[in-house]
Amino acid sequence: MRKQRGLSIISMLVFAFLIIPMIIIVVTSFGENPSIQFPIQGFTFDWYLNVFETNSLIQSFFLSIQISMIATILALLVGIPAAYALARYSVKGRDILKSFFLSPAMIPGVVIGYALFQFIVIQFQMPIFQGLLLGHFLISLPYIIRVVGSSLEQLDFSIEEVAWTLGCTRVRAFVKIVLPNIQAGIFASFMLAFINSFNNIPVSQFLSGPGVTALPTSLMNYIEYNYDPTVSALSVLLMVGTVILMYIIEKTLGLASIS
Amino acid sequence: MTYVDLKDIRVSYDGKNNILKDLNLSIEKGELVSLLGPSGCGKTTTLRVIAGLIEPNDGDFVVDNKNLTRVPVHKRNFGMVFQSYALFPHLTVKENVGFGLKLRKEDKTTMNPKIQDILEVTGLAELGDRYPKQLSGGQRQRVALARALVIEPKLLLLDEPLSNLDAKLRVQMRIEIKRIQRKLGITSVFVTHDQEECFSISDRVAVMNNGIIEQFDTPEEIYNRPKTEFVARFIGFENFFNLTKQGEKTYTTSEGHMLKTSQSWDDTKLVATIRPDDINILPKGTEQDTNMIPGKVVVRTFLGKSYQYEVETNVGKILVNGPKETAYSSGEELLLQFPEEKLILV
Ligand SMILES: Nc1ncnc2c1ncn2[C@@H]1O[C@H](COP(=O)(O)OP(=O)(O)O)[C@@H](O)[C@H]1O
Ligand SMILES: [Mg+2]
Numbered sequence: 280m281r282k283q284r285g286l287s288i289i290s291m292l293v294f295a296f297l298i299i300p301m302i303i304i305v306v307t308s309f310g311e312n313p314s315i316q317f318p319i320q321g322f323t324f325d326w327y328l329n330v331f332e333t334n335s336l337i338q339s340f341f342l343s344i345q346i347s348m349i350a351t352i353l354a355l356l357v358g359i360p361a362a363y364a365l366a367r368y369s370v371k372g373r374d375i376l377k378s379f380f381l382s383p384a385m386i387p388g389v390v391i392g393y394a395l396f397q398f399i400v401i402q403f404q405m406p407i408f409q410g411l412l413l414g415h416f417l418i419s420l421p422y423i424i425r426v427v428g429s430s431l432e433q434l435d436f437s438i439e440e441v442a443w444t445l446g447c448t449r450v451r452a453f454v455k456i457v458l459p460n461i462q463a464g465i466f467a468s469f470m471l472a473f474i475n476s477f478n479n480i481p482v483s484q485f486l487s488g489p490g491v492t493a494l495p496t497s498l499m500n501y502i503e504y505n506y507d508p509t510v511s512a513l514s515v516l517l518m519v520g521t522v523i524l525m526y527i528i529e530k531t532l533g534l535a536s537i538s
Numbered sequence: 539m540t541y542v543d544l545k546d547i548r549v550s551y552d553g554k555n556n557i558l559k560d561l562n563l564s565i566e567k568g569e570l571v572s573l574l575g576p577s578g579c580g581k582t583t584t585l586r587v588i589a590g591l592i593e594p595n596d597g598d599f600v601v602d603n604k605n606l607t608r609v610p611v612h613k614r615n616f617g618m619v620f621q622s623y624a625l626f627p628h629l630t631v632k633e634n635v636g637f638g639l640k641l642r643k644e645d646k647t648t649m650n651p652k653i654q655d656i657l658e659v660t661g662l663a664e665l666g667d668r669y670p671k672q673l674s675g676g677q678r679q680r681v682a683l684a685r686a687l688v689i690e691p692k693l694l695l696l697d698e699p700l701s702n703l704d705a706k707l708r709v710q711m712r713i714e715i716k717r718i719q720r721k722l723g724i725t726s727v728f729v730t731h732d733q734e735e736c737f738s739i740s741d742r743v744a745v746m747n748n749g750i751i752e753q754f755d756t757p758e759e760i761y762n763r764p765k766t767e768f769v770a771r772f773i774g775f776e777n778f779f780n781l782t783k784q785g786e787k788t789y790t791t792s793e794g795h796m797l798k799t800s801q802s803w804d805d806t807k808l809v810a811t812i813r814p815d816d817i818n819i820l821p822k823g824t825e826q827d828t829n830m831i832p833g834k835v836v837v838r839t840f841l842g843k844s845y846q847y848e849v850e851t852n853v854g855k856i857l858v859n860g861p862k863e864t865a866y867s868s869g870e871e872l873l874l875q876f877p878e879e880k881l882i883l884v
Contacts, residue, residue, distance in 0.1 A: 437624035440591055443611045444618040445638035445689060459628045 301518065308511035315508050326512040336513060338490070339497035343483075346408075346493060347476040350415035351423075351469055357416075358423030359465065363457070365424070366431040377424075384421035388481030391417055396485040407488035414482040419472035426471060430464025431457075463531065470528050474521060541567040541725055542588070542693065547597035549583055557583050559749040560597070565742075570719050570726045572736040575746035576772070581729040584746070585695050588727060590614050601692060616693040617686025621701060623678045625670040631657075631681050632666040638689035652688055659718060660684040676707045683715065687722065694719065694726040700735060712739050733773055737761065745769045763801075767809060767884045775811045775882065779853040782808065789883075793852040796828045800879040809884050814846060814857040816880035819866070820873040829876045831856075835868045849874060 303317050311321030330336060358380075365377055383391060395414045399405045405413075434457065442452035458465075483493035492500070502510055542565040549558040557580050565571045573581040586592040587599065590611035599607045606614060626634050632653060639649045657663045660680040670678060679699060686694060699715070700708045716739050719726050730736045736743055737757040744754045745768075753765045764770035767778065781789035781797060789797045789810070797810065822832070833851035840846075844859045847866060856874060866872055 435622055435624060437620045437622055438626055440611075441618060441620060441624040441685075442626075442637070443591070444589055444614070444616060445685070446612050446615070446641040448612055451641075456626060460626075 304511050304514050304518075308508050308515050310508050313507050315506055315511060326508040327516070329507075329509045330513045330516065333501070333509060335492070335497050336494070336501065336509075339492050339494040342491065343477055343494035346411055346415050347473050350412050350476055351419050351473045353412075353416050354419035354423045354472055355465065355469060358420050358468070359427055362424045362428040362431055363453070366428055367436065380424045381421045383417045384425075388418060388479060389484075392482040392485035395482070400486065407486055407491045411483065411486040411491065411493065414486055415476045415479065418479060418482055419476050422472040422475060423468045426468035427461060427464050430461040434460055466531060467528055470524055474524060539566065540564040541569075541602060542727075543598075543600040544584075544588070545598045545600065547584070547587055547594045547599065549580075549587060549592060549594050556595075557749050558587070558594070561749065561751060563744055563751060563754065565725060565727065567725055568723045569741045570716070570728060570739060572728045572730055572740040572743045573746055574730060574733065574736045574743050574772075577731055579746045580749045581731075581746055582697055585618075585697050585727060585729050588693065589616055589618050589695055615689060615691055616695055617689060617691035618695045619679075619682045619686050619697065619699045621698045623670075623682040623702075625678055625681055625685075627670055630667050630669055631662060631673070634670070634681055635662075635685045635688055637685065642689070656684045656688040659721070660687075661714075675703050676711060679703065679711060680714075683718070687718070687724070691724065694724050696726065697729045698731070699728075700730070701732075708735070715739065745772060747772075764811075764882060764884060767811070770811050770882065770884050774813060776814055776857045777817075778809055778811050780808055781810045781883065787878075791831070791853045795831050795853075797876060797881060798828050798878045799881050799883065803883040811882050811884055812876055812880055814859045815844075816877060817856070817858045818875040818877065819847070819858060819860045819864075820875055822871045822873060824873050827875075829878060829881070831874045831876070833872060833874055835866050835870045835872065838866065838868055 306319055307315050307317055308326055309322050309324070310316050310319030311323045311325075312319070361380055365373060365380070391414060395410055395417075399413060400407060400410045438460070439452050439456055442456045443449070447455065478495065479493075480495040480499070483496045484499075487493065487496050498510060498513065542563075544561060544563040547558050547561045548556055550556045561580075561584060563571075563584075573584055575581055583592065587594050590606070590609065594607065597607070598605055626637065629637065635656060636649060636653050639652060644652075653666075654663070657666060660683055662677065662680050662684060665673065665677060665681075670681070673681065679702075682699070696715070700711055703711060712735055715728075728736070728739060737760075740757055742754060743757055743760050744751045745760060746752065747768045753760060753769045755763075755765075760769065761773060764773060764775065770778075780792055782792075784790055784796070787799050787802050789799065789808075791797065820830070824830075831851050831853060833849035833856060835847050836850050836855070837848040838845055839848075840862075841859065844862055845865055847858045847860060849856045849858055849872070851874065858874060860866065
């Protein structure tokens with residue numbers, strides 16, 4: 280009994296530790312004072328309006344959406360077949376291959392960003408946009424392969440074999456039988472990879488140029504010159520967006536499917 | 539006339555160990571043949587070679603005089619029922635069953651009656667709109683069967699289809715499978731490790747061991763005259779001991795007891811075997827005759843319908859079942875009589 284009380288106190292503290300900064304951000308976004316303050320004086324929605332009036336932020340927001348969307352879709356196109364091959368065929372170097380595909384998740388983003396910047400942008404003169412896309416593709420791929428891979432591992436492959444005996448070619452059986460049964464995993468991996476890519480700073484930091492700046496980078500630049508609650512307001516908007524996405528995932532598949 | 543022919547099929551998964559070792563099997567049209575054997579002996583592998591899910595390393599697979607060895611699985615038109623049923627979870631019963639027909643681009647007007655017919659035959663008429671997870675084990679089994687049958691396959695392949703059902707349903711389903719198979723006259727290969735199931739359903743049984751077929755015969759023939767020690771052990775023979783041939787149908791044990799058999803066997807077969815049920819127990823002192831071996835009870839076990847004795851004799855320990863009216867106690871001496879027609883040499 281005593282022990283349990285001790286545990287619940289600890290978990291309360293942890294919870295508070297996690298939630299307090301968020302509460303502070305939400306609260307500060309409504310403050311009237313032009314520098315971030317806590318507690319706040321007055322109450323205003325001005326900073327929210329300011330978010331939509333600050334061109335650099337809006338531009339970056341749409342760029343980030345675009346980059347994350349395209350990168351995640353590309354990662355799906357590569358990741359689903361790769362996850363399938365890894366789950367289905369007991370190829371010799373399977374474990375090595377698996378680690379290779381998952382390696383971007385283990386290498387610090389800074390390193391990926393720097394490497395891409397150094398070799399792709401400087402050496403091969405690739406435009407920033409494509410470089411950024413490539414970076415985000417790389418950090419998305421491991422999520423896709425892991426989440427789709429785990430739903431493939433739960434799938435009884437004999438349903439695919441039955442489809443072959445009924446007259447399906449391999450490609451057709453994959454499309455008509457495998458894909459519908461890993462839909463949930465594909466959706467979850469898409470959401471996860473997208474959110475992760477959208478929030479990513481280290482990779483984006485290195486890959487920015489005139490007119491091509493991801494939102495987190497823009498935000499950091501903005502803070503450097505203006506320490507006003509616009510940043511808080513934007514953060515709140517992003518949090519709300521993420522919560523809505525998470526709610527959709529939870530509703531459609533349950534959070535358990537992503538952990 | 540042979541319809542399905544497996545000729546010297548060799549399969550190796552790793553390139554070193556042969557899982558099937560030059561396996562030969564000929565099946566006639568309309569027959570239901572079982573592959574019977576212990577787990578790991580290669581039954582599933584054989585069935586997968588037939589289905590086209592595995593390409594054999596060597597050998598030929600012929601159906602109806604056409605060599606199908608290199609024909610891919612989706613072009614063979616064989617129906618297959620998996621142990622796990624392998625129903626498509628995202629499709630209803632009707633859609634599961636109609637899946638093969640749809641691929642054949644059948645017209646709705648010919649397709650729907652076919653689906654309806656097979657659902658009737660398999661007793662699923664009421665369940666067409668349910669999803670697999672809303673069905674019981676027996677019903678899933680029927681859907682898997684219906685789905686395999688509706689494409690009018692040249693061959694029906696069943697891999698331990700009843701092993702996930704409870705005992706009562708298993709008996710019911712095997713009668714059902716037999717009935718449908720007869721009705722449609724479809725050539726079938728049925729994999730099982732259950733002797734009773736296999737004997738009750740099959741026209742012929744191939745007993746497999748370690749990648750080869752040890753014996754391929756009717757159930758009666760296998761039950762009464764197993765050809766190898768492995769087959770004999772697998773179908774319930776006990777009591778193996780050596781014999782020396784003396785003359786036509788006459789043998790002696792290592793201790794000089796004379797044993798006669800009712801059938802003649804080739805010279806090389808010198809191990810005798812008999813089922814515990816087939817040995818008669820006589821009291822000590824009965825007039826000595828041929829096919830008698832004296833012994834002493836070591837252990838008595840009550841089996842319900844009879845007693846089982848472990849009897850020490852000079853050919854080794856012999857298991858005997860005796861009527862429950864007369865119980866011999868351990869230590870008691872008695873005579874074992876081996877009826878000529880029940881003594882098998884392998
Ligand atoms: N995909 C595979 N890869 C490697 N070995 C296998 C594979 N499938 C089966 N085997 C091996 O082949 C042998 C025969 O297996 P199987 O045909 O499934 O036997 P059964 O169906 O009679 O139980 C077993 O020793 C098994 O371990
Ligand atoms: Mg098997």
